[in-house]
Amino acid sequence: MVKKICKWYNVCPMRKFYEEDKLDRKWIENYxxxxxxxxxxxxxxxxxxxxxxxxxxxxxxxETL
Ligand code: SF4
Structure with a gap:
């Protein structure tokens, strides 16, 4: 499956939280x-x-983020 990356990924705080190991990868994969x-x-x-x-x-x- 080809990944289609959200156009806001680079500026989204979810990316930052993920890269800081604060966010489960499932969110990144699923959204x-x-x-x-x-x-x-x-x-x-x-x-x-x-x-x-x-x-x-x-x-x-x-609230943990
Ligand atoms: S959380 Fe992910 S899918 Fe949602 S706006 Fe941010 S980068 Fe896009």
Whole structure:
């Protein structure tokens, strides 16, 4: 399967958290390497709606981030 990387991956805090070993790879695989499909961060970014850095791709807040 060819990975389709989300257009916001380079600037997304999820990438930073992942590279700092704070975020499970499943999020990156399921969302960021899936073109941002179904990602709440992606949707809010596209609509210009502010969202916290610790909001996960499914829209839940991770207080540990
Ligand atoms: S968390 Fe969402 S917006 Fe951020 S890079 Fe991954 S898919 Fe894109």
């Amino acid at each position: 960021c390497f899936n073109g941002g499909r179904d990602c709440k961060r992606y949707e809010m970014e596209a609509k210009g709606i502010p969202h916290p850095d610790n909001m996960l791709p499914d829209g839940t807040i991770d």
